[in-house]
Amino acid sequence: MNANKILYVRLPCNPIFPIGVVYLADHVHKLFPHAEQRIFDLGTIPPLDYTSALDRSIDEFQPTLLVFSWRDIQIYAPVGGRGGNPLQNAFEFYYAKNPLIKLRGAFGGLRIFIAYYVELWRNLGLVKRGLKRAQKYQSQARVVLGGGAVSVFYEQLGKSSPPGTIISVGEGETLLTKLLNGEDFRDERCYVVGENQPRQRLIHEQPTPLEKTVCNYDYIETIWPEFNYYLQEQDFYIGVQTKRGCPHNCCYCVYTVVEGKQVRINPSDEVVAEIRELYNRGIRNFWFTDAQFIPARKFIDDAVELLQKIVDSGMSDIHWAAYIRADNLTPKLCELMVKTGMNYFEIGITSGSQELVRKMRMGYNLRTVLQNCRDLKSAGFNDVVSVNYSFNVIDERPETIRQTIAYHRELERIFGADKVEPAIFFIGLQPHTHLEEYAFKEGILKPGYDPMSLMPWTAKKLLWNPEPLGSFFGEVCLQAWRQNPNDFGREVMNILEVKLGCADLEDALSAPIEKPEKQLAGVL
């Protein structure tokens, strides 16, 4: 058997640092220092050159193992996507009363629909092409397919991947270790196309714990000719992972399933050393790619330890961003966050109504979030906070919308209206979530539906905005795009306030006892 030659191919993606493949290559190098490796990132290649660049890379390297990493597939977001603004197009098509706008939505939607399927087929085509070409040089060459998109859609992607492809869910370090050791790997979170079906609840299996050590960027540089691409632009936020896992159960979220409920903290010295490696290469912006930077109160001390070590390291001109559960802050932590240069964070409170927050199983107290935000402001935080709202997830009513407005206005009073950006998401329903169970129970979706389908009748359900309020939100969003497309989120909040008014903050913060028939918890 030939020596291992591993080619990591990051499939096309908006330029975002491919931290997943970097960590995999680093891990493999530490265990198998003699394995030859190469990283090839299609995120840095113009679309017309994808196939020729892939061919060239395979011809030169002649890999025995192709590690394809696929980051994202889903496209609904309140931002310009790859083919325009998918949310706007969908809403124009579904909700516009004016036939011309509806038609525009239909055309825009069609464009996105085509782009979406072209992208799917193209990526799967690249996997097939890569394998075939590699087998010209190494007849035993194999493909492993993993990454964020594969973790979410592993059941569907297997149907169109070449036989023999190993489809992997979640982190890939132990799978690759077993594969390279020639051990049986089938007990890892994976299955082999054409050999076996994914096990029931495969995604719910816990990942194998792993001690993360500092990523050796001196080595990464030697196997990744385009590494510099990400160092040139000053506004890139380079990923650094400080932990894995999230213990919560938020009804719409699959992160907690993909990464597992057990939180595994990367040793702070290793994290700081990794930041240092990048810092020495000129990087000043970092994204802590954890599902949540502070997943629960018991991890506050770990966050404090890490940030204190960053302060002690003297890297005083860095900035960082992360997803933050703002219920888990203390004044000390706030002070350190500001001191270490946190200049952007996202809080996914989803709703400003405590009642709905509880019904969505999000497990936090909105009053505590407000108090912690005040502490953060007092500590000197003066940058942007993005607040993610997803209306109409479950049991939304005019009264709960008014509460969300009240909550949002209070956040504006704390940070300044110009500093609080409301990001209006509609939950793209994802498989393996409690919300999916709820959709089955309510008869909105039937088991066996295709979560990757963009057919208008399925997409309308997956783009979670059910009636009776669905059309109302549809019209509000359309009005916001018409009136102020460049400040969509704020405009939505203003329109909702004009239409429905604003509750007393106290109402938003107190949750009455839930009616059992409406509790999401009741479905499981």
Ligand code: B12
């Ligand atoms: C942090 C994050 C972000 C940050 C990234 C910041 C940054 N500069 O890096 C921000 C907020 C910018 C972001 C944006 C988006 N994100 Co995001 N993001 C995440 C998150 C939470 C972590 C990703 C990460 O870097 N993890 C750390 C690294 C080390 O892990 P990794 O890359 O997943 O790699 C590991 C494994 O996947 C595996 N692996 C990877 N490749 C391979 C290959 C093989 C063969 C094997 C075996 C294993 C393997 O091993 C790696 C090491 O353990 C994930 C959810 C999650 N918890 O995983 C979503 C996630 C990746 N994002 C997702 C999406 C959709 C997006 C957006 C497109 C959202 C939108 N509609 O705008 C954007 C666009 C990004 C872009 N390309 O432009 C989806 C992708 C799947 C999907 N639904 O399509 C995810 C999975 C969330 C979800 N469940 O929906 N995101």
Ligand code: SF4
């Ligand atoms: S806290 Fe965040 S990452 Fe964890 S389950 Fe909830 S939404 Fe998902």
